[in-house]
Amino acid sequence: MMSTSAGSSVSTSTGASPPYPPATPSPSIGLRASSRFASDSVGVGMAWSWLNPNLFDRSSELMFQGYYQAHVVGGIFAQPTVSYIPTPGASSSLGGAWAISFRVAVLF
Secondary structure (H helix, E strand, O other): OEEEEEEEEEEOOOOOOOOOOOEOOEEEEEEEEEEOOOOOEEEEEEEEEEEOOOOOOOOEEEEEEEEEEEEEEOOEEEEEEEEEEOOOOOOOOOOOEEEEEEEEEEOO
16 A cells, blocks of 8 residues: 655755855655555655856756655665756756765664
8 A cells, every 4th residue: 555745845045145145945846655564665856946146047946856765674774866957057058967866874
């Protein structure tokens, strides 16, 4: 039996002090599915950030992300994640960017 949950949020990026913050509050939405009998889960999401025009060529940046979290053993989980940014904020001359990451979580 599978269960799903969905959510949305508004977040703010930090990293520079006023008057030039890199981004303003940004909408995001995601969907996560998990099994009632297994500890694995899978999720997808989207985020859209409005960027500071004093720092970036683009006015906004869009990102899509998907992950699969596998229960390895005990409290150990492995999670590969794939992200795609079709409109990188660093420069309007850049094409879409892919990023792949891998995370291991140990619960104790």
